[in-house]
Amino acid sequence: MIKAPIFPFKTNDTKGFENYSSTKEVIKFHIKNLFLTNPGERISKPQYGIGIRRYLFENISQGLLNNLEDVVLDQIQLYMPYIRVEESAINDFPEENKISISLRYTILETAEKDVLTFELATVNEQELSY
Numbered sequence: 001m002i003k004a005p006i007f008p009f010k011t012n013d014t015k016g017f018e019n020y021s022s023t024k025e026v027i028k029f030h031i032k033n034l035f036l037t038n039p040g041e042r043i044s045k046p047q048y049g050i051g052i053r054r055y056l057f058e059n060i061s062q063g064l065l066n067n068l069e070d071v072v073l074d075q076i077q078l079y080m081p082y083i084r085v086e087e088s089a090i091n092d093f094p095e096e097n098k099i100s101i102s103l104r105y106t107i108l109e110t111a112e113k114d115v116l117t118f119e120l121a122t123v124n125e126q127e128l129s130y
Helices: 023-036 052-057 062-079
Strands: 083-093 098-107 112-124 127-129
Touching (some): 023 052, 023 062, 023 112, 052 062, 052 098, 052 112, 062 083
Antiparallel strands (some): 083 098, 112 127
């Protein structure tokens, strides 16, 4: 099983930091990190990350959404080979300045299927909500 510590960090007596208890939780955590990390931000993996926040302030067009979907699928295939995306959908809500990404995927190790919907929106000029 893939492991990752729970954020914010929680300590326990035996392992140091408490980890997520299921593979599904860990994978959702990794996908969210991939979305929120800007390319060049991760040391030793400069291509890692989608930098989803930068898309909030772009002029949204179908071409941009298609490009974003390609980036998401390429990054997941490259950095998360333990899942297979079965279906993806990216929607924008320009009046709310919000992007919604929905992924239906299979965990290859267990053949379990799961869905993650990730929404990113500006609350005001200085605050982001996700």
